[in-house]
Structure formats: structure tokens, C-alpha cells
Amino acid sequence: MNPFVAKTKTRKRKDQASVVIFAVATYLLVACAVGIFFKIASAGAPILFASEDSFINWDFLTKNPETLVVFEIEEGEKIRMDQTDFTEWKKENPGVEVLNEKTHAYTGGGILGPLVGTAMLVVTCMVVALVVGVSASVYLNEYARKGLLMNAIRLAIMNLAGVPSVVFGLFGFALFCLSDWWPALTYTINEERTMGYFAIPLTDGYLSFQGWGSGSSLFAGGLTLAVMVLPVIIAACEESLKAVPKGFREASLALGASKWQCIRTAVLPYATPGILTASILGVTRVAGETAPIMFTAAVADKAKLPWEEAEGNGLFWLSDVMMQSVQALPYHIYTFARLPNTEETAATQNGTVFVFLMLVSVFAGLSIFLRIFFRNKLKW
Amino acid sequence: MAKHFQKKGRRILGWDLQDWIKGFFGTNATLSIVILLLICFYLIREAVMFFPSHHQGLTLYRQTGQEFVGHLIEEVDEHAKIVAMTDQAYYRELDEKFGNERGVSDSYEALLEPLEDAGEDFIDALDDEEEGAQEAWDTFATKTLSKVYKKEIDTFNRLDDDSWNALLASMKGWDPLEGDPPAFVEEARAKMKEGMASFELARAEVSAADDQLDSLRGKLVKIASVVREDAKAELTSAARKIALEQGIASTTDPDKKAELEEKLSEVKIMDSFPFAARSTPMAESKDAHKAAAADLKAKLTAGVAKLPAEFASQPAAELIERVRKKTPDVLEELDESVAEAARWRWDKPVGYFDSALQFFFGRDWVTNSSWHDFYGLLPLFTGSVLISCIALAIAVPFSVGAAIYVNRIATRLEQNIIKPVIEMVQAIPSVVLGIFGILVLGEGLREFSQVEALSWIPGFPMQERLNILNAGLLLALMAVPTIFTLCEDALNNVPRSFSEASLALGASRIQTVIKVILPTAISGIFAAILLGLGRVIGETMVVLLVAGNKIAMPDWGAGVGVVAQPTHTMTGIIAQEMGEVADGTLHWRALFLVGLVLFTISLCINVAAQRIIRRLSHL
Structure with a gap:
């Protein structure tokens, strides 16, 4: 008999057992991930999709959030209505006795306001962050002389990428919302602010250095998010610029x-895929953040869309839009997450969470897909 | 060099196109670095200013004598934790031994609600001795009792079905005017009381141990709160006076000056707030505090010793075990706290380092309080x-x-x-x-x-x-x-x-x-x-x-x-x-x-x- 046979068998068994352990750990993780997506989708999909014609519940996507009223006419039969509809319905049916009337804040209507707000925040943020981030990384990587200082700066940027988002929120609040020296387009000058004297008169009003008002605004929130995502974008852009072989240049x-022709024709085209992937990932991150916009941009309740409230022409109109606080999907979810949840509110909550998760996942999936796609395509 | 072969472009302000492009990129790089530096600047600027004001707050806390009272409050709170654990153990044990009886007692109380609220009219009728009132009440009671769900009344599911039915049966003859519980409920309550008598006694003793300390605390809290309010008002008017004086010095307009001066004359401040006199009640309570603490110590030790040793319920046994373990610690802390309180003097200066430590190692984060705002990072950090x-x-x-x-x-x-x-x-x-x-x-x-x-x-x-x-x-x-x-x-x-x-x-x-x-x-x-x-x-x-x-x-x-x-x-x-x-x-x-x-x-x-x-x- 071969004395080693038994030993090999135990070894093999041990090997297989540990493979199973690793596999179980991995697939548990995968199951958790898929489980969460599935749970949210199964709860939220019925709100968004309908089995009838058009198949999508457009009302949910095209109405502003409202207070939900739940009441009974006959015992046991619950009717759900938005606040405005309910008021009208009451006017039309004055004789009907309403029983068990209950209101649930923020869970009626749809999610148009938050959707639009999030989109505007993301666009504002990404425009600023991409312009500043991409050009900063081009400078750092192509123009700046290599040296200790550059290394220090690069390291500082890399490290800031890990700073908690709520700290960026604090900072943005102090810098953008409370500082009283930002130039703002206003119709009247606030002379209490120290810089108010230096206002420049324009046709419709003034360009006054009086800050953006201490409230929250779309612009302040967008800039805060931009500052938050800036280190991530700079780091990623530099990575993709570095990946372009030196020979090209x-x-x-x-x-x-x-130099500029070289960057334009020989460097940027080959770095674009990487930059694109990074910026889509940035969009995912920015759209999902709540903490930085909590104090700088978001409000729970707003009846109209930002541009519906704007007056003025040209730049003043833009300024009116940008200086308003907005609703945002993550903040909307946060708002009703703190309210007591009941059967009546669950539908809207689940639907909102589902739409939000879908939006963010589409961007995340896109960035993952693009990365794999370009990795296979671009090889030199 | 590449530059030699390049065509010279048009120059604007001495820069050609290449320089401008480089400048654009450079500006953005600088901008992002400046922003990132600003983060540090803003955070540090706002954060560092915390320390002086915090120090001021702590000084006031000491001067008003609140610090002394704070020790008492803490001691009473510590005792309350032991009481809470004992109570929890008591109810666990009660549930285990007399769950059914407790269920009967609680369900009876819960049943009164639909009967008394919805049956108000019937009860009024009974009260006025109207004709047929009794029958009306009986039908109402029967109907109500047949409609109640056990799930809703006996929310903790303590009752078994037999007792539930027995309870419902006993409720049939219930007289709403007398309001006395039926014999079935009385029996259950008596049984509960008897079975838990010794535990109940010890529990009461544990919970009453701090009576003396608590009343002293209540008295001193009232005094110190008033001192605090007065001192704060004083500080505000002092600040107002300084502001007004500055205003007078800086205005040139005589009308405005006169107006401000009039306002200034209205502001009354003392030369200095008499902290020494106002905090005497606290300083004089040191002995009473010691006595009360000694009293608490003796009573608590006695009470804990009387707690039963054997339990039907495992969680109760564990809780009492924890009470027994925790009590010596609490008493030790009590001694330290008393010694600490005895060292309190209103005019001892608060060290800057101490006030910083108070932030990083303070165990309370209490804000918007009418007593004193504590900023202690430790619980949040933990x-x-x-x-x-x-x-x-x-x-x-x-x-x-x-x-x-x-x-x-x-x-x-x-x-x-x-x-x-x-x-x-x-x-x-x-x-x-x-x-x-x-x-x-x-x-x-x-x-x-x-x-x-x-x-x-x-x-x-x-x-x-x-x-x-x-x-x-x-x-x-x-x-x-x-x-x-x-x-x-x-x-x-x-x-x-x-x-x-x-x-x-x-x-x-x-x-x-x-x-x-x-x-x-x-x-x-x-x-x-x-x-x-x-x-x-x-x-x-x-x-x-x-x-x-x-x-x-x-x-x-x-x-x-x-x-x-x-x-x-x-x-x-x-x-x-x-x-x-x-x-x-x-x-x-x-x-x-x-x-x-x-x-x-x-x-x-x-x-x-x-x-x-x-x-x-x-x-």
C-alpha cells in the first residue's frame, strides 16, 4: 500500500472544503447585493409600472410631491387622494360625509420636483467639476514641472478624496451660503453687507458683492457637490492622462x-474614455449624496419647479433659477424616512426609492460597462 | 527645442495663444488647490473659535455653582440606572411567574377603554337611573365584549385562551357605576402581589434609596438655575453696554449719539456679578451632600442585599446579577463624585487645557438645555x-x-x-x-x-x-x-x-x-x-x-x-x-x-x- 494515498486525500478534501468556504462567502455577498436590488425593485416597480396602456405611471413622474389624504366614505373603503384633488372633490361633493380623514405629508402626488432638482444639481455640479477638474489635471500632468511641490499637491488631492461628504457639506454651507462677499445679481442692494457699496449697476439691477443670501440655493449645492467630487475627478483624469504613452506626445x-496641438490631438482623444468613465462614476456619486446638499441646497417642500418661479431676463433669469433652493430625490427620501411609515405611505416611498436607485444604477452600470468596453478596445 | 520651429502667433498682453491656454489650465489647477485649501481654512477657523467660548461657558458653569449641582444630578442619574435595571428584572420575573395574572390585570384595564369610552351614553343613562338603562348597557357590553380581539387587548400575548375567556365571562357582570374590578381580576392581582412580595419590598427600597439626595438636588437645581439666569442677563447687558459705548464713539451724528446715550443710561449693570454670595447655598450644602450620599450608600447596599437570589426567569437573574455587579462600581463613583464636589469652589479658575479636555472626553452632549449645554465628543466618537x-x-x-x-x-x-x-x-x-x-x-x-x-x-x-x-x-x-x-x-x-x-x-x-x-x-x-x-x-x-x-x-x-x-x-x-x-x-x-x-x-x-x-x- 502506498502510505501517501490517504494523506493526499485529506489534503484534497481540505483544499475543496476551503474553496467551498471562499465560494460561500463570495456568493453570500452577491446574494445580499442582488437581494437588496430585488427587494427594492419588487416593492417599487408596481408603483412605477402599470399593466394598462402606456405601462408607465406617468402621473408619478410628472406630478409634484403633495400631502396625501386618506379617508373613508363608507366604512372600510379607503380612498387616497392628493391634497389639491381632495379640496376640489370636497367642493364638488359637499354632502358626502368623510370619515377617518388622515393626512400624510410628502407622500402624495409624484416626484417631479425632486427629479428635476437632482438633475439640475448634478448638471451644475458636473459642469463646474469637469471644467475645473479636467483642466487642472491637464495642467498638473502636461504643463507643470515634476517636483516635490507637484507631488505634494497630488497627494493632498488624493487624500481629500476620502474626506466624509458631510464635512464637505459643512464647508460648503460656511463658504457658499454664509459668506457675504460673493457677487450676486440682485434687483435691490443690501447695504448691510460690507461689500454692498461696490455694487455695479446693470440694466435690470445690480451686480452686488453681497453674498447669495444665507439660505440654501441650487448653485451653492451644486458647487458644494463639485468641490466634493473634484478630487475624485482630478485623480481619475490624471490616471487616464498618465496612461497615454509618452511616445504619442x-x-x-x-x-x-x-504644446496645445499635441495635447488636443495626441493626448486628450486617448484619455477621453477614461475621463468619460470617471465622470459618469462622479455623476453616480453626486446624485446619490444627501449630506452635502442637506444644508446647502435642499428643501423638503416646494410647490413649483425652479424655472416657474424665476423672473427677469437673460442672466437675471438664470440667476433667479440658480439662487433658489430645490427639492432633491435623496433629500426627499430622507424627509419621509424620518416620518412614521404606514401602509398608506409605503407605496410612494417604495416607488421613489426604486426610481432613485434605478437612475443611479443606470449611471453606475454605464460606467462599469464603458470601463470594460474601453479596456478591451484601447490597447497600445 | 520645439519652440524655435513654432510660428509666432499674435500676442495679447505679451502672451501668445500657447501661453493663454497654459494660463487657463494653470488657473483651474490653482483654483482647485485654493478650494481645497479653503476647506481646511474654513473648518479650522470655525472650529478653533469654539475653545474660547467653551471655556467661557464652563467658567460660568462653575461660578454659578451649577458644577456642584451637576455632581448631584449625575449621582441621582447613576442611581436611576440601577433602579431601571431592577424594575426591568422585576417585570421580567413577574411575567415569568405570573404572566397570566399580569395579563388578566392589564387586559382588564385595556378592556375598560372601549367599554367606558364608547359606552359613555349608556353609563350616563345608568347614572340617571333611566328606565331600561340596565338592559341597554347589558346588550352594549355583551356586543362590545364579543367584538374585541384578544390580539388588540392583550398586546403582549400574556394570556392563555382559558384565562381570556374567563376574563371576558367575568366582565359580563361588571358594574360600570361601581367601577370595581371583578373578583377574577382581584384574585389575579392578589396572587401577583403575594408571590412577588419580597422582591417588591427590596425593589421599593432600592428605588427609595436616593430620596434624600434627590430632594437636595431638586432644591439646589432651582437655586442654581436662578443664579444662572441672573448671571446670563447680567452678561448680556454688559455686552450691550460695550456695544452701545462703541456705537457712541463711532457715530458723528449728534441725534443718533443722544439716542444711544439715552439707551446706555437705561442699561444697568453691576460692577461684577456677586457670584460668591449667590453661590453660597451650594457651598453650604457640601455637608448635606455628604450625608445624603452616605444615606444613599447605606440604603442602596441594604436594598440590593435584600433582592431575591433565585429567579424563575433567566433574564431577570442576569439583570439582578448585573445590578449586584454594578452597585459597588456606582458606589465607588459616588464616593469620587462626592469628593470631587467637595473640592468645588466658585472662584477656582477653569484651565484652558481642562476645557479642551472637557470637549474631547466629556460624556454628555446636551444642547438647547435650560440648565447647561454640554459638548462632549466621547459618546459620539464611541x-x-x-x-x-x-x-x-x-x-x-x-x-x-x-x-x-x-x-x-x-x-x-x-x-x-x-x-x-x-x-x-x-x-x-x-x-x-x-x-x-x-x-x-x-x-x-x-x-x-x-x-x-x-x-x-x-x-x-x-x-x-x-x-x-x-x-x-x-x-x-x-x-x-x-x-x-x-x-x-x-x-x-x-x-x-x-x-x-x-x-x-x-x-x-x-x-x-x-x-x-x-x-x-x-x-x-x-x-x-x-x-x-x-x-x-x-x-x-x-x-x-x-x-x-x-x-x-x-x-x-x-x-x-x-x-x-x-x-x-x-x-x-x-x-x-x-x-x-x-x-x-x-x-x-x-x-x-x-x-x-x-x-x-x-x-x-x-x-x-x-x-x-x-x-x-x-x-
Whole structure:
């Protein structure tokens, strides 16, 4: 008999057992992830999709949030109505006795306001963050001389990427909402602010250095988010700029291209996929954040969309839009997460969470897909 | 040089196009650096200003004598914790021994509600001795009693069906005018009282031990509060006077000056607030305090000694065991606290260092209080750290295991599925996870913890739906993608030749992983864990929604069961309170200081992790 046979068998068994343990750990994680997505989707999908014609519950997507009224006419039969509809219905049916009337804040109507608000915040943030972030990384990587200072700056930026988002919220609140020296377009000058004297008169009003008012605003929130995502974008852009082989630059310069021509034709085109992926990932992060916009941009209750309340022309109109506080999906979810949840409110909550998760996942999935796609395509 | 061959373009302000483009990029780079520097500047500026005002507040706290009374309050609170535990044990024991009887008693009370509220008219009729009132009442009572559900009345499900029916039967003859409970209920109550007599006695003694101290506390709190109000008013008018004087000095307009001077003459302030005289009641109570403390000590020791030794209910026995263990500690703390209080003097200056320590190691965070605002970071810090530890303890084995599996064992197809799925977890917004924790996980955990067979696990069954464990589990899920991705990178960076050499020597796959790959990649894995910690400790929405938001030091006496308690965190407190405070106040600065602490922690974690990663890349 071979004395080693038994030993090999135990070894093999041990090997297999540990493989099973690792596999179980992995698949448990996968199951958790899929489980959460599935749970949220199964709870929320019935609100968003309908089995009738059009198949999508457009009302949910195109109405503003409202107070929900639940009441009974006959015992046991519950009727749900939005506050405005309910008021009208009451006017039309004055004789009907309403029983058990209960109101639930924020859970009636739809989610148009928060959807629009989140979109505007993300756009504001990404415009600022991409312009500043991409050009900063181009400078750091292409123009700046390598040295200790550059390394220090790069390191500082990398480290700031991990700072908690709520700290960015604090900072944004102090810098953008409370500072009283930002230039603002106003119709009247606030002379109490120290810089109010330096207002520049324009056709419709003034450009006054009096800050943006201490309340929250779309612009302040967008900028706060931009500051938050800036380190991430700079780091990712630098990574993709670095990945472009040096030979590309040398070849173009050797052909007589100027520095800018070289960057434009030989570097940026090959770094674009990486930058695109990073910015989509940035969108995911920005859209999902609640803490930075809690004090800088978001409000729970707002009857109209930002542009419906704006007056003025041209730049003043833009300023009116940007200086308003907005509703935002994550903040909307936070608002009703703190309210007591009941059977009546569950539907809207689940629907909102589902729409939000879908939106964010689409962007995340897109960035994952693009990364894999470009990794397979771009090889040099 | 390339520049020699370039065509000279048009120059604007001495710069050609190339310079302008470079300038544009450079400006943006500078801008981003300036912004990032501004973050540090703003945080530090607001946070540092906290210390002087905090010091001022603490000085006032000492001068008004509140500090002395604060000791008494704390002592009474400590005693109250023991009383709470004893009470809990008492009711556990009661449930175990006389659950049915307690159910009868409570259900009787609950039954009165529908009978008395809905039957008000019938009772009035009975009261007026109207004709047929009795019959009407009887039909009403029968109808009501037949309509009640046991589930709604006996909410804790203490009653068995027989007793429930017996109770309903006994209620049939119930006389609403007399209001006396039926004999069946009386019997149950008597039985309960008799069975628990000795426990009840000891419990009463424990709970009454602080009577003397409590009344002294009540008296002094009233006095000190008045002193505080007066001193504050004095301070405000002093500040007003200074402001007015400054105003007078700076105005040139005579009318305005006269107006301000008139206002100034109305402001009355004393030369200095008579803290010495006003705080005498406190200073004179030192002896009374000592006596009251000694009284508490004697009574509490006696009371605890009288607590029964044998219990029918296991949790009750454990609770009383904890009471017995905790009592000497509490008494020891009491001695220290009394000695500390005896050292209090109104005019002893508060050290700046002490006031800073009070922030970092203070155990209370109480704001908007009419007594005194405490800013102590410790409970928040502990909450943050505790939740992070739990999250990491769960996340690390899973994500490192998954990384090993995906990197070394899985097939290509598995890799292509598992990696994106785990990465998608990163995309779930934290507020979504938070609401998931409230609606699904919290409820699920509580139901799971109520399973009879699992009651041996410490902390089960859970009292709170929102607690440390719930938050920890969700944060673990948030940390997984970070740790997993970086771990996988670290494992990928291990040179192929290492594993080939190991396999060639006859090692199995698992031996190779554990003995060769893991030790090589260990620093990368460590960096991954650090970055995971950074992500977890800075997470806001999940902890704000799910951790329970109770600002208190965790009760370590519960052992591992501490995870079932609610807590509050540093990130959570900022998010919760920032919206409600006026800028420039002490509270506002305290929040910025908490933000600065968070900032520093995450920066340190990041720097450490980046260093490890950089060192690795030089390998």
C-alpha cells in the first residue's frame, strides 16, 4: 500500500472544503447585493409600472410631491387622494360625509420636483467639476514641472478624496451660503453687507458683492457637490492622462505640433474614455449624496419647479433659477424616512426609492460597462 | 527645442495663444488647490473659535455653582440606572411567574377603554337611573365584549385562551357605576402581589434609596438655575453696554449719539456679578451632600442585599446579577463624585487645557438645555467607532474571502459576473440603504431576534429596531466594494512566479493562497481595510437614519449585547443639528469642531493607506 494515498486525500478534501468556504462567502455577498436590488425593485416597480396602456405611471413622474389624504366614505373603503384633488372633490361633493380623514405629508402626488432638482444639481455640479477638474489635471500632468511641490499637491488631492461628504457639506454651507462677499445679481442692494457699496449697476439691477443670501440655493449645492467630487475627478483624469504613452506626445511634438496641438490631438482623444468613465462614476456619486446638499441646497417642500418661479431676463433669469433652493430625490427620501411609515405611505416611498436607485444604477452600470468596453478596445 | 520651429502667433498682453491656454489650465489647477485649501481654512477657523467660548461657558458653569449641582444630578442619574435595571428584572420575573395574572390585570384595564369610552351614553343613562338603562348597557357590553380581539387587548400575548375567556365571562357582570374590578381580576392581582412580595419590598427600597439626595438636588437645581439666569442677563447687558459705548464713539451724528446715550443710561449693570454670595447655598450644602450620599450608600447596599437570589426567569437573574455587579462600581463613583464636589469652589479658575479636555472626553452632549449645554465628543466618537468596528468585523472576512475567490479560484465567467455585481453595491446611495435599514432590515432583525431559540444570544431579543448592529450591517455592505476592489488589486499585484513556484513545489491551491499569496499581499489588504474604515467612519445618512440617534455612552455592562443599543455618531450629529443652529453660536462651532475631528481622522486614515499603497508600487 502506498502510505501517501490517504494523506493526499485529506489534503484534497481540505483544499475543496476551503474553496467551498471562499465560494460561500463570495456568493453570500452577491446574494445580499442582488437581494437588496430585488427587494427594492419588487416593492417599487408596481408603483412605477402599470399593466394598462402606456405601462408607465406617468402621473408619478410628472406630478409634484403633495400631502396625501386618506379617508373613508363608507366604512372600510379607503380612498387616497392628493391634497389639491381632495379640496376640489370636497367642493364638488359637499354632502358626502368623510370619515377617518388622515393626512400624510410628502407622500402624495409624484416626484417631479425632486427629479428635476437632482438633475439640475448634478448638471451644475458636473459642469463646474469637469471644467475645473479636467483642466487642472491637464495642467498638473502636461504643463507643470515634476517636483516635490507637484507631488505634494497630488497627494493632498488624493487624500481629500476620502474626506466624509458631510464635512464637505459643512464647508460648503460656511463658504457658499454664509459668506457675504460673493457677487450676486440682485434687483435691490443690501447695504448691510460690507461689500454692498461696490455694487455695479446693470440694466435690470445690480451686480452686488453681497453674498447669495444665507439660505440654501441650487448653485451653492451644486458647487458644494463639485468641490466634493473634484478630487475624485482630478485623480481619475490624471490616471487616464498618465496612461497615454509618452511616445504619442513625443511623436506629435517631433512633427512640429505646438504644446496645445499635441495635447488636443495626441493626448486628450486617448484619455477621453477614461475621463468619460470617471465622470459618469462622479455623476453616480453626486446624485446619490444627501449630506452635502442637506444644508446647502435642499428643501423638503416646494410647490413649483425652479424655472416657474424665476423672473427677469437673460442672466437675471438664470440667476433667479440658480439662487433658489430645490427639492432633491435623496433629500426627499430622507424627509419621509424620518416620518412614521404606514401602509398608506409605503407605496410612494417604495416607488421613489426604486426610481432613485434605478437612475443611479443606470449611471453606475454605464460606467462599469464603458470601463470594460474601453479596456478591451484601447490597447497600445 | 520645439519652440524655435513654432510660428509666432499674435500676442495679447505679451502672451501668445500657447501661453493663454497654459494660463487657463494653470488657473483651474490653482483654483482647485485654493478650494481645497479653503476647506481646511474654513473648518479650522470655525472650529478653533469654539475653545474660547467653551471655556467661557464652563467658567460660568462653575461660578454659578451649577458644577456642584451637576455632581448631584449625575449621582441621582447613576442611581436611576440601577433602579431601571431592577424594575426591568422585576417585570421580567413577574411575567415569568405570573404572566397570566399580569395579563388578566392589564387586559382588564385595556378592556375598560372601549367599554367606558364608547359606552359613555349608556353609563350616563345608568347614572340617571333611566328606565331600561340596565338592559341597554347589558346588550352594549355583551356586543362590545364579543367584538374585541384578544390580539388588540392583550398586546403582549400574556394570556392563555382559558384565562381570556374567563376574563371576558367575568366582565359580563361588571358594574360600570361601581367601577370595581371583578373578583377574577382581584384574585389575579392578589396572587401577583403575594408571590412577588419580597422582591417588591427590596425593589421599593432600592428605588427609595436616593430620596434624600434627590430632594437636595431638586432644591439646589432651582437655586442654581436662578443664579444662572441672573448671571446670563447680567452678561448680556454688559455686552450691550460695550456695544452701545462703541456705537457712541463711532457715530458723528449728534441725534443718533443722544439716542444711544439715552439707551446706555437705561442699561444697568453691576460692577461684577456677586457670584460668591449667590453661590453660597451650594457651598453650604457640601455637608448635606455628604450625608445624603452616605444615606444613599447605606440604603442602596441594604436594598440590593435584600433582592431575591433565585429567579424563575433567566433574564431577570442576569439583570439582578448585573445590578449586584454594578452597585459597588456606582458606589465607588459616588464616593469620587462626592469628593470631587467637595473640592468645588466658585472662584477656582477653569484651565484652558481642562476645557479642551472637557470637549474631547466629556460624556454628555446636551444642547438647547435650560440648565447647561454640554459638548462632549466621547459618546459620539464611541458610537462612530463602535459601528465602524462592527461593520469592518463583518465586511473584512467576506470581502477578503471574496477577493481571494474571484482572483484565484473563480472561472473567468464567474469573475465577469461577480465583480460588476459587487461594484454595483457601491452605487447604492446611502440614503436608500438607510431607508432599507428602517423598513426591511430593522424589522427583520427584530423579528429574528424574537425567535425563542435564539434568546441565548446576548442582546436578543432586541428592544430597539434602530440600533448599532443594524447600522453596522448596512455599513458593512457599503465597505465591501471598497475593500473587495482594492484587495483584488493587491492580490493581482502578486507576481505570477510566486504562485507558480509554490504550486510547483506541490502545494495545494489553498496552501498557496494562505502561505504565499496572502503574506505577499498583506500590506495591500491592510490598506484596503484602512480605506474601508475611512469610508465607513465618514458615512452619514445610514447612521443618521438607522443608528437610533440616542446620545449616550453605550452600556458596556450588556457585554456583546451592546450592539442592540441605539447610539449616535459624529457624522450623524452634524447632519442632524447643523440645520437648526444659528451661525456663530457655540453650538455651531462645536459642530464644526466635530467636523474637523472627522476630517483629521479620515485624512490620517487616507495618508496611511496611500503610503502603504505607494510603498507597494515601488516593489
